[in-house]
Amino acid sequence: MLNRNVVSSVALLVLFTGCDIPSGGVGKVLLPEPESRGALVMKENCSSCHAAPSPGVHTAEEWPNVIYRMQEHRRMTGYTLIAPEELEPLLDYLQRHSKG
Numbered sequence: 001m002l003n004r005n006v007v008s009s010v011a012l013l014v015l016f017t018g019c020d021i022p023s024g025g026v027g028k029v030l031l032p033e034p035e036s037r038g039a040l041v042m043k044e045n046c047s048s049c050h051a052a053p054s055p056g057v058h059t060a061e062e063w064p065n066v067i068y069r070m071q072e073h074r075r076m077t078g079y080t081l082i083a084p085e086e087l088e089p090l091l092d093y094l095q096r097h098s099k100g
């Protein structure tokens with residue numbers, strides 16, 4: 001019985017330690033190629049509701065859906081949608097630095 005707790009604490013510890021890696025979860029992360037167009041679009045459009053996430057939190061296949069959902073959040077919050085000419089470099093950037 002003692003071991004159940006020990007095991008889950010270790011599991012949690014591993015999870016949280018994982019988040020300290022710069023390319024980890026949503027939070028304050030160092031973006032790759034910080035001066036690139038994609039990174040700038042991201043800082044401009046993805047950090048008003050939460051900190052801009054690392055491109056490494058999703059695979060290239062997943063990113064379009066996440067962006068679509070974020071556009072929905074923008075719409076519901078009364079923000080303008082990200083323009084198509086900005087979406088393109090943004091998605092390209094996210095996919096180039098994505099997971100996997």
Ligand code: HEC
Binds near residue numbers: 026042053075079
């Ligand atoms: C209008 C507010 C808003 C803006 C702007 C916004 N987000 Fe989000 N984001 C949210 C909310 C609310 C959640 C939590 C609910 C959810 O996951 O849909 C979230 C969650 C996330 C998550 C974690 C959930 C997941 O699917 O991994 C990621 C990654 C993310 N956003 C990326 C982005 C990116 C990239 C942009 C810029 C294109 C962006 N967000 C812009 C509101 C916003």
